[in-house]
Amino acid sequence: MSEQEERGNPSAGARRASGAAGAGEGGAGGEVDWEAERRRRRARFLRELAEARALRDRVQPRRAKAARLRHAMRMRTFRW
Numbered sequence: 001m002s003e004q005e006e007r008g009n010p011s012a013g014a015r016r017a018s019g020a021a022g023a024g025e026g027g028a029g030g031e032v033d034w035e036a037e038r039r040r041r042r043a044r045f046l047r048e049l050a051e052a053r054a055l056r057d058r059v060q061p062r063r064a065k066a067a068r069l070r071h072a073m074r075m076r077t078f079r080w
Contacts, residue, residue, distance in 0.1 A: 057064035
């Protein structure tokens with residue numbers, strides 16, 4: 001299976017990682033490093049996104065207040 005197809009199939013990556021770890025190959029460390037790097041990039045992205053939202057809220061307080069009120073209304077009318 002190609003790398004492109006494995007990205008679309010989450011179980012294929014898990015199978016490959018578990019197979020490599022189970023066989024005791026040295027290549028399993030590369031997979032762990034790739035996952036750790038992906039998590040670091042995702043964490044950095046989420047931090048920057050939160051920072052950008054906070055900045056937007058400080059710069060446009062009226063829009064932020066309206067968004068908070070809309071969100072509160074959605075949460076009140078949501079049926080569990």
